Each structure stands twice: as structure tokens, then as C-alpha cells.
Amino acid sequence: MGIGDELSERKKAILRALIDAHIENGEPVGSKYLTSMCDIGCSSATIRNEMSELESMGYLEQPHTSAGRVPSKAGYRFYVDSLMQAYSLTSRELEELNNMQRARISQLDKMLKAAGKLITSMTNYPTVSVKPKATNLIVSCFKTTYVDSRNFILSMIMSDKTVKSRYIQSKIEVDEEILNRLCGVLNNNITHRVSSEISLPLIMKMEADMGMYDMLISPVIKCVYDAMNSDDEGELKFEGVEKLLEHPEFSDVENLRKLLSLMDKKEEIMDLVEKDSGNDVSIYIGGEGSTVAENSSMILKTFKVNGKVVGAIGVIGPQRMEYPKVVAMVEYLAKCISSTIQNPEIKELKSSDD
């Protein structure tokens, strides 16, 4: 880190107390207030001097000459990195979080959605959830299932082990044997190919392979295409945006607009997530040059499976955020989600005993 090393213990204590106070009541904090509320063993004059130095070091800012101090971006940065005290979840909160975990939803999106709702309701900040684009999604195996002479199911086991199914109503009569043949043709020609490789000649070859049943190919190919490309885009979702309005910093619509500009920055956020180490909760303090707007912050936890990012969840809010609490909750829920997606088969089989 290095940042903040030059600070004396007293400066750190003052900075911490000041930011805590500011987070709590939202107003600039003055020297008098600090002396009365916290027991740093010195008078307001001393604190004034210290604050003045903290300001010239870049950790604090003064809205105007005769106001108290407010944390700067660097101040918040140092606070979240080294200063803030871990929040320990109350038993009431733990209970709520565990309730959600007990629901044991099997699909990542649903899990993220449920977690998002929970975090939003518990913190009063909107949740952001990210699902990165599934790059190079390919079908590793086709299966057909006969339903009746006009209907069958096409199941595709994708390279990421998910299954996609399509119910297909056929124009011509089919039977199990024809479906097996179709399945074979698909497996021979399409598996292990990315969607751009499905060329017209290839399609024609498959139609030829199907002989008099060539009509089956075209609707099926359409489904395959659809399935391969459906996740391609990646998703960025916000839940509970309305909660922002309860925070006083957003009574100025301009602030709100700046923060919500995030909603249009899908690509940038995907990048952030992609680059994230994933080991820990990341805190982005907004400001110039950053994806997150001035006066805003984003807290994100990404999930990796086999070293690949498969999703992320977190909250957005004003820079003046209850970091300790939010971090604790995101961390806890993330741990639950991680353990669920890390070893899914165990989960599936274990669910009997609860």
C-alpha cells in the first residue's frame, strides 16, 4: 500500500473519527464536534491543526472556508483500505442472510437476483449484478428426445456444462430413428465449432446428410444459433435504483444523473469485473478518470470458477456510504454464493437433508 504510511497514529484516529462521523450524519465535520464526540486526548485547536495538515496531504477537503471538513476521494480510499473497523453482522442480520442461503437456488442468475434483492433491502443501496459475456460458447454435445411424431426436444450441452433445450414442432413426421440420425449429423458437424463457423456450405452438407429429412435442419440450426449467441452479450442489472432517492446527496438530481450514468457503461464495468482479482471485495471510489462517477462508489465482489470470472455482485451508492456494513454483507453473501457454485454437484445431492 504505502499510502497513508506518513500519518501519525493521532492523524489516523482523527481521520477515522471524522469519516465515521461524516458517514453517519452527512454533514461536514468540524473540530468542535470531533472533540466532543470522540476522545482523542486533545483540544479542538489541536485537531484544527491536524485537520489542516490532513487537508494539505489530500485526505480532506473543505467545501468552503467556514465549513467543517469532508473526506476527499483519497481520504475515503485510505479509510476503506486501512482505517475502517470491520462491522460484525448482528444475529438478526445473519439470520436474514442465512434464510436466503437456505433457499439454495441452483442457477447463478437467480441466486444473484435473490442476493441482490436481499442486499438492497438490508442496506438501502441499489444492487448491481454482472454476468460477463460467455466467450466462445460452443455446443459440446447434442441430444434429441422424442416426444411425438410432430414434436421433439433438442438438448444442447454447452461447453460450460449448462444445458439448453428447445422444443421443436416439426413440419414433417419424425420418429426416434430419424431423430438419432439428426443428432448424429449435428454432433458430427457442429460440436466444437463456434457459431461463426456454421457456414452455408456446412448447412448444405448437413441437409444432404439428412437425405429426405433435410427440412429438419433449417429450424434446428436456427435454434442452435440462438442458443450459442443467447448469452453472448453479458448482462448488467440494477436492482432497487429507487433506494438512491432516500439518500440526501441525491436530492440534487445532477448527482443522481452522474451515478446512474453507470447504467450505460456496460462495457467498462465488464472490463472492471474481468480485471478484478476476485479474491476480495473491491471498492471503487468514484472520481475523474474512473468509471464510477464523482461522489459515488461501487462495491463489487466477483466470482470465479476455474479462474474464469462468471459473475459479480455488489452495490452502488454515494461516496458517503456505510462501507463497513455493506462490505460485511456483500462479503458474507458472496461467500455463500461462491461455495454454492464452486461445488454444485455436492449441493444438488446434499439438499435432501434440509
Add this chain to the structure above:
Amino acid sequence: MGIGDELSERKKAILRALIDAHIENGEPVGSKYLTSMCDIGCSSATIRNEMSELESMGYLEQPHTSAGRVPSKAGYRFYVDSLMQAYSLTSRELEELNNMQRARISQLDKMLKAAGKLITSMTNYPTVSVKPKATNLIVSCFKTTYVDSRNFILSMIMSDKTVKSRYIQSKIEVDEEILNRLCGVLNNNITHRVSSEISLPLIMKMEADMGMYDMLISPVIKCVYDAMNSDDEGELKFEGVEKLLEHPEFSDVENLRKLLSLMDKKEEIMDLVEKDSGNDVSIYIGGEGSTVAENSSMILKTFKVNGKVVGAIGVIGPQRMEYPKVVAMVEYLAKCISSTIQNPEIKELKSSDD
């Protein structure tokens, strides 16, 4: 209707011109402005008299004594029902709309999402899309597909003809015969039952039926449960909320908060959609007693298949909305979507991972 019948043609013309003007520039409209801009053949004094009457009839309101008039809720109501002129889409707009239609996405959710993005970008209002809860979703047929000795796919054809699939990793070795047996047990015991009917005794009976393979039942049942309940909730999504900030009425956060309270009124909106005739675009002018907040409006078009509501799409915004344009666009897109879902060549609405 009846409402507005007592209005002379001149009153109607004045009301229409006034609302048009107000929608355009957002400010209270005075008599002078009306005479100069529109050619109703009379002077400002006459218009003043007419406006005064329109006000006492409830169609107009005066923010304060010395301001122009503003449409009341009833005024807007009458305007959208009878007064406003149809907006004809420009060729540029039609082109954009058709582009989207050409993409021909097969799944309703995806289609709604794409349509929503388009409407939002073309109108600058947020889109709302609704998917009602799938009531009494039951499995009408189970199919199993063998992958290898440790893995198989469970496909469920639901009562609404959609297919859901789950990829299951088994703790014990399986083969096609065992899977067929599992499939039979499931079909015998679960099909045509709603999820609440899947009781513990039933599960135990199925485990008994499976003999030494009873361990398979529990993970499978969990998937079944999951599938039956996954759509149960219904969905209410908002896209492009940030667009609201560009409209001056929302520089007062209070207005924004009121409008966005919709985001928490899932049930009420579902109700509205459920009760909607579905024949036409519905315009909800907000106000007391209504789900939609004061000063806000919602435009919705619902889709029915076989007389059952399967979804809805529309926009929300300030009461001062460009109704003609928005209605035209929603109507057009809705027509496209309807025709696509009415005759689905390939019917697929849900797969295991999206």
C-alpha cells in the same frame, strides 16, 4: 365514453392546442400564447373565457392565479382518449423499428428486452416490461437423456409447452435402463400435480419405487421443484430509468420518488395487466387512488395468447408525455411482437440456464 361530450368544438380545439403546447414546452400555457401560435379564430380574451370554463369543468388547472393553465388529470384523460392526433412514424423511425423486428428473437423475454431498449432509446422514456406469473405451472411430461454413467439430462415439458432442462451429475452410476425407470416413476407420480402436492410421503413412495437407486430421487425432485416454481413469481423490469432525469419535471426528486414507487408495486401492476383487455394500448394517467403516481403516466400494451396474458410492454414517464409518438411506437412494436408470438414456428420460452 361520454366524457367531454359537453364540449363545443372550439373548446376542444383550445384544449387540444393547449395540451399540445404544454407537452412541447412544459410550461403553463397562457391565452396570449395560444392566440399567437394557433389559429383559432378569436382573441385572447375569448380564449381566456373559454379556458376559465374549461377549468371549472375540470379539464384545466391553474398553478397559481397569475399563471397560464395546465392540463388536469381529466384533461389528459380526454386528450389521450379523443383529442390527440395520431402520430405517423417517420420513415427513419420505421426503419429502426423494423430492424429490430428483423432480428426475430424467438424468446419472449429477449424480445421484450430488445423492444424495451429500442423504445427507450427512441422516446427517452424508461420502458417497463411485465411477465405475469405462470399460474399452476405443472410438468406434463418428463424425459431423461443419458449422457454418461455419471451425468444425465432431465427435461420437463411443462403444461404451457415450454421445456426446462437440468443437467444432473449423479453420485451413483446410472445407465439408460435406470434412467427410463426414473423417468417412469416421475411420470407416474408427479405429472399433473402442482408443486405443493409434492409431499414427503410421495417422495418416499418414489424412493421406494426406485429401489436401490433411491438416491437419485432427492436431487431430481429438487430440480423439479425449482423448475415448477422458477417462473412463478412473474417479472417486472424497468429499463433505462436514467432517462427520466432528462425531463425537467424530475429535477424535483420528490416527483421522481413518486414515479419510481412503481418499482415496488409489482403486484398492483400485475393486476392491471391481468385485467387489461389487451386489444389496444392502455394509457394510465396517474393520480390519487391510482397505482401510477400523481404527475406520472404509464403506457402499456399487453399480449395475449389464447386469451391468456403472457406479457406486456410500455413506458413510464411524466404526465406531460409525448403521447402520440409514444403510443405510435409502442403500438407498432407490439404489433410486431404479437405476430411473432401468435404463430411460433418454434416454440421455446424457457431453458435451464436463462
Add this chain to the structure above:
DNA sequence: ATTAGCACTTTGCGTTATCGAGTGCTAAAC
């Protein structure tokens, strides 16, 4: 090195005055 005391600065707020837009009303004109 710390602190008490004080002058200084700046915001917020309430008061007042002025301006302008738009109405309602009355009396004249069509």
C-alpha cells in the same frame, strides 16, 4: 507541543422591493 481566545469568512435564511406574466372583469364594439 498544546490550547484559549478572537477576528475573519462564508453560507443560509428571512425580509423587502421590484418586475413581469397572465388573469378576471368591465365596458365598448360587432
Add this chain to the structure above:
DNA sequence: GTTTAGCACTCGATAACGCAAAGTGCTAAT
């Protein structure tokens, strides 16, 4: 009888002013 011109009136918006409160920075004393 309907329409119109003219005018007094009302009310919000804006700016100017002064005052009080909060908080600082600095100086001098501890």
C-alpha cells in the same frame, strides 16, 4: 348575444440586503 380591448390586480420569481451561526486560522499564552 357574442366578442374584444383595456386595465387593475394577483402572485411567483429574482435580486439585494442584513443578520446570525458555524467554523476556521492565527496569535499569544501555557
